Amino acid sequence: PMSTLPGPRITCKPGVQMATTHPVTLRGLADLAELWDTILPQHPFVVTSLTDGSHLPDSRHYLGLAFDVRIHGVPQAHLELIVRQFKAAHPGWRVLVESLAEPREHLHAEWRFLS
Secondary structure, X not given: OHHHOOOOOXXXXXXXXXXXXXXXXXXXXXXXXXXXXXXXXOOOEEEEEOOOOOOOOOOHHHHOOEEEEEOOOOOHHHHHHHHHHHHHHOOOEEEEEEOOOOOOOEEEEEEOOOO
8 A cells, every 4th residue: 555655755735736846846845855754754744835825926936946845843953954955965956944933934945047
């Protein structure tokens, strides 16, 4: 059965849409989920936005080049490690924590360079 396969799981918050999501975004999302699983295996990896949601008019979400991940309850040291390691392995990505310590806090990742 599928539930016994090893490895990370990517869960999407209800309402998350991936219309016109670029493949580079899906690769980045998968890589981040795998990294997350090695550092925080007991903490769910929940995508809170792909191409949906309300963002700034020039947001890369609308281009299918960004995603947000829930970080509520993630220890700061673990979060910093995840961000540092992901950025080191993925130089084309901009990754930052948004709305820290607020109900909508999340990790935002966006692809900045198209080859």
